Amino acid sequence: MRIMTAFDPVTATVGGALIGLSAALLMLLTGRIAGISGILAGCLSLVGGDWKWRAAFILGLVIAPLTGGLAGYSLAEPQMPKSWAVVVIAGLLVGFGTRLGGGCTSGHGICGMSRFSPRSLTATVIFFITAIVVVLITRHGLEG
C-alpha cells in the first residue's frame, strides 16, 4: 500500500480552519475547551463534571469519517507500527503523558496556544521537539 504523504497546503489549511472553528464554537456555545485527552478522561470519569457533553463530542468525532464520505473523504486503514510492543508502549505513553501534562495536541497545541498561554506553549514546544527527535532516531538513527 502506498502511503499518501504528498504536500497539500489547500486541504491542510481547510482542515485546520475546521479544527479551529470547532474549538471556537465549543467555547462560544458551551464554554468548554476542545481538548481531546481531557474530554476522553472526563468520559472515563477520571475528571469531575458532566460526562454527557464529552461523550457527545467524542461520538461526533468518531462518526465524522462516515459522514465525510459524502464530501469524498473517507478513512483509510491507519498505518501502524509493525511491532505490537511499540503499539502498546506508544498508547500507554500517549495516555499517561497527556494526562500528566494536562493536555495534548488539541488542548495545549490549539486551544492553549490560541489563548497565548505560556504553559501550553511550553508543553507544545516540548512534545513537538520530543516527537521530532523520536522520528529522527527511528527513521534515520540506524543510517548513522
Added chain:
Amino acid sequence: MMVIIASFACGLIFGWGLLISGMVQPAKVLAFLDIFGNWDPSLAFTMAAALAVSSIGFALTRRREKPLLAPQSFWPSASSIDAPLVTGAMLFGIGWGLSGLCPGPALENLTTLSPRLLVFVAAMIVGMFLQDQWQRRRAAQIQREADTALAPADG
C-alpha cells in the same frame, strides 16, 4: 440538551478537520514530524489555520460574560510551568513520535476497526487510568507526610 447537541456538532466538525487535513493518518503526521527526512510540511498549514480561527473565536468569546448555551465558561486556570507539565509533554511526545497518533486521530480511526489501532486506543485508556492512580497515590503520600510532620506538635 442544547449543550449536548452543540458538543456533538463540534465533535463532527473537529473530525472533518482532522479527516480533510490528513492529520487523521498516522503516516501523514510522521511525515510532518520527519523534518530531517522526506519532510511533508502540510500539517504546519493545518496548525496555522486552526490557530488563526480559534484565536479570533476565543478573543470574541472572551468579551462575553457567559457562553450562549451554558451558565459559565470553563477557561483553564492552571498557569504553572512545572515538572508534571514538562514530563507529561515529553512522555506524550515519545508516544506520538513512535506512532504518529495523538488522542483525537486515535479515536477518529476507531471505525476502521484496525486491530493495532484498537490495541493502541485500549493502551491509551489504560495509560490514563494508570496516571490517575499514580496521582491519587502521590496525593495521599503527600497528605501522610504532612500529617506526620504535624504529629509531634499534637503530642
